[in-house]
Amino acid sequence: MSLSTTVVMSERGLTPAQVAEYEKNGFLVLEGEVGQEELDAMEACVAEVVDEFVRAPGAVSVFSTKEQSRTSDDYFLTSGDKVRCFFEEGAFDGDGKLVEDPHRSINKIGHNLHERHAPFRAFSNSARVRGIVSSLGSFRDPRLLQGMFIFKQPRIGGEVGVHQDSTFLFTEPLSTTGLWLAVEDATLENGCLWAVPGSHRAVPAPRRRFVRNPDGPGTVFVPADDREPLSTDGAVPLPVPRGSLVLINGSLVHFSHPNKSDRSRHAFAVHVVDGACEYPADNWLQREDGGEHMRLDGRG
Ligand code: FE2
Numbered sequence: 001m002s003l004s005t006t007v008v009m010s011e012r013g014l015t016p017a018q019v020a021e022y023e024k025n026g027f028l029v030l031e032g033e034v035g036q037e038e039l040d041a042m043e044a045c046v047a048e049v050v051d052e053f054v055r056a057p058g059a060v061s062v063f064s065t066k067e068q069s070r071t072s073d074d075y076f077l078t079s080g081d082k083v084r085c086f087f088e089e090g091a092f093d094g095d096g097k098l099v100e101d102p103h104r105s106i107n108k109i110g111h112n113l114h115e116r117h118a119p120f121r122a123f124s125n126s127a128r129v130r131g132i133v134s135s136l137g138s139f140r141d142p143r144l145l146q147g148m149f150i151f152k153q154p155r156i157g158g159e160v161g162v163h164q165d166s167t168f169l170f171t172e173p174l175s176t177t178g179l180w181l182a183v184e185d186a187t188l189e190n191g192c193l194w195a196v197p198g199s200h201r202a203v204p205a206p207r208r209r210f211v212r213n214p215d216g217p218g219t220v221f222v223p224a225d226d227r228e229p230l231s232t233d234g235a236v237p238l239p240v241p242r243g244s245l246v247l248i249n250g251s252l253v254h255f256s257h258p259n260k261s262d263r264s265r266h267a268f269a270v271h272v273v274d275g276a277c278e279y280p281a282d283n284w285l286q287r288e289d290g291g292e293h294m295r296l297d298g299r300g
Contacts, residue, residue, distance in 0.1 A: 011127045011128075011130055011131035011134065011298055012127075012128060012131045013131035013132055013134055013135025014028070014131075014132055014135040014136070018030075018135075019135055019136065019137070022136070022247055022249070024197075024198065025195075025197040025198060026195070026197065026198060026199060026200030026201070026248070026249040026251065026252035027195050027197075027238070027246060027247060027248050027249065027252055027254070028246070028247040029238060029240055029244060029245075029246050030132075030244060030245045030246070030247065031240065031241060031243070031244045032241075032243055032244070033128070033181070033243060033244060033245040034123060034181060034243045034245065035243065036242075036243070038119060038122070038123060039183050039242060039243060041118075041119035042119045042120060042123075042149070042183055042268060043183065043266070044119075045117050045118070045119050045120070046109055046149050046266075047103075049083060049085065049109055049117070050085060050102075050103050050106055050109070051103070053084075053085040053106075054102040054103065073217050073218040073219070074217075076219075076284075077212065077218075077219070077284065077286075078288050079110055079111050079112070080111055080112065080146070080285045080286050080287045080288060081112050081115075081287040081288055081289045081291060082111075082112055082116075082288075083109060083110075083112055083113055083116050083117065084109065084110065084111075085106050085108075085109050086106065086107050086108050086109070086110065087105055087106060087107055088105055088106070088107040088151075088153055088156045088157065088158055089107070089158050090156040090158060091105035091106075091107075091156060099156065100153070100155075100156060104153050104154065104156075104264075105153065105156070106151050106153070107150070107151060107153070107157075107158065108148050108149060108150045108151060109148060109149040110146060110147070110148035110149070111146040111147065111148050111285060112146070112147065113147040113148060113149055113268070114144045114146070114147025114270050114294065115144070115147070115294050120147050120149075120268060120270075121300060122300045123181065123268070123270075124144050124147055124179075124270045124296075125144060125294065125296060125297065125298060125299060125300050126298060126300060127298040127299075129179060129270075129272075129296065129298070130142070130296050130297065130298030131298070132179070132245075132247065133177065133272055133296060136177070138175070138274070139175070139272070139274050140274055140275075140276040141274055141275035141276045141295070142272050142273075142274060142275070142295070142296040143272065143273055143274070143275040143292075143293035143294060143295060143296060144270060144271075144272060144293060144294040144295075144296055145169055145176075145271045145272065145273045145279075145285070145293050146169065146270070146271050146285060147268065147269070147270040147271075148268070148269055148270075149183075149266070149267070149268050150265075150266070150267045150268070150269060151264055151265075151266055152190060152191050152256070152259045152264060152265035152266070152267070153259065153264055154190075154259060154261060154262045154263055154264050155259065155260065155261075155262070156259075157190070157191055157258060157259030157264070157265065158258055159191075159255070159256065159257050159258040160255055160256045161255055162229070162230045162232055162253060162254070162255040163230070163253075163254070163255065164200075164203065164206045164207070164230070164250065164251050164252065164253060164254075165178050165248060165250045165252070165271065166205070166206040166250035166251055167206040167207070167208050167209055167210050167221075168210045168284065168285070169250065169271050169273065169283065169285060170206060170209050170280060170283055171273050171274065171277035171278060171279055171280075172277060172278040172280065173277055174204075174205065174250055174251065174277075175250070175272075175273045175274035175277045176250030176271055176272075176273050177247065177248070177249065177250060177271065177272045177273075178246075178247070178248035178249075178250070178269055178270070178271050178272075179245060179246075179247060179248075179269070179270050179271075179272065180193065180245070180246040180247075180248055180267055180268075180269045181243075181244070181245050181246075181267060181268045181269070181270075182240045182241065182242055182243065182244045182245075182246070182266075182267055183242065183266040183267055183268055184242050184263075184264060184265055184266040184267075185239075185240075185241050185242050185263075185265075186238070186239055186240050186244075186265050186267065187239050187261075187263075187265070188237055188239055189259075189260070189261040189263070190259045190261045190263045190264065190265035191256045191257050191258060191259040191261075191265050192237055192238055192239045192240065192256065192265070193237070193238040193240075193246060193254055193255075193256050194232070194235045194236065194237050194238065194254060194255050194256060194257070195235060195236060195238060195248075195252055195253065195254040196231070196232060196233070196234050196235045196236075196252070196253040196254070197234065197236060198234075199230075199251070199252055199253035200249040200250075200251035200252045200253075201251075203230065203251060203253060204251050205251065206250075206251065207226075207228060207230060208221045208222060208223060208226065209221070209222045209283075210284050211280075211282040211283060211284055212282050212283075212284055212286075214282065219284045230253045231253070232253065232255065235253075235255075272296060273293065275292075275293065275295070279293075
């Protein structure tokens, strides 16, 4: 076997039938993509990140004070090239005290896990992910834009409202593609993804954009009024076992329900954009370090 054959095989992409299914539905479920060892390494990594976060002096109290809004804005808007923990909305009671153990109160870690921590980098920049993205045929210069770990904690894991990812990660022309990895089983009970098949064709551009507020702190939606809410007619649940990968078109209408169960629903989501497209300066997600978005070259 020649070296070039090996490389081609390791960059195994989607079959033509899978590409056709993805183009028709706007999503594609690939079961058994990531093995137990790699998933365990991701879990161990996030446990360490959270541990460090909750041990830091004042880490919890700063988010439960009156300053929460401003602090959270800054913390969120400067997270593009960092690894930071964000609390669940329902994590605090009326007195600003955590309802659950701090480890069970984190909503997500973002937004640069794909570069800064080995298990996530190895997956995000894997030959397989490069192969999948290449086989879509639309990317000239695939770049890893953000990587975040979503906990969907037992009982307090909040709903994710109906949205299109291109609302939050916009490029001109559109290129945003999500890779959503189930690090734990995602079930109807713990808040699996739901999607409207074909909605990326029915609503090909995002209805709204989520941008940095040009008139003050924080972020805003443009337009501010959601006059034409996205329809969830025909939505289907996407329950998937641990290790499954769900490919998501940036225009796909999707959402998830709150987790009312006693089991978490851990997932890692990484988004790829085309470096050949314009990445607007008003997108909420920017790098503080002025660096480029990491090239998806399949080298880990
Ligand atoms: Fe999404």
